Amino acid sequence: MPKHPAHFIGTFLYISFVFIWVYLILYQHKLIEKMVSPVPCTERLMQRYNIHGHRLVVGCIPYRYKGTHGTSVVDEDAIEVLVITSQRKGKGMLFPKGGWEKDESIIEAVLRETLEEAGVIGEVECELGKWNFKGKNNDMCYEGYMFSLLVKEELDFWPEKDVRQRKWVTNPQIFRYTYLKLVKIRRIADNKLISNR
16 A cells, blocks of 8 residues: 555655754854854944943953863862963954944844954853043043953854964963953952851
């Protein structure tokens, strides 16, 4: 007795579903990299400004624990921090930062800027502080918010890969970088609060 056409359609759909599911599992990292815009956003139309007309920016200190694959470790020497090169030659290493746009939350902005500039994906943890600064030509004032970000994944390709290099630095090296002093101060303050409870 011949099988009903619905049987063949059902079998075809099942096999197609399994194929797509396996493909997504095996190639999800490639798909994520392709979904990331090949060029960073450079337009200022969607930028946020405070009541004084200062452009709002966000940034983060991406970090990881050496040799632990993202698990928590108490030893400070096990921490590595990711820094990136400036787009302007001779301006040294810095942390990812950029404009906070109107159509995104502050956390979404941190994640986007970190992905665009450093090519990493992670978990935004706590706000480290607010800072004010002037632009490259002293023509504009900015109000910035800095966060810590635990890195979960490093991408091979990201929007600013051709204009920036990234480097993991360890504890003895990191205190040359300004914002890491904030991290150490924050950690000391948090430890004092915990010990006083």
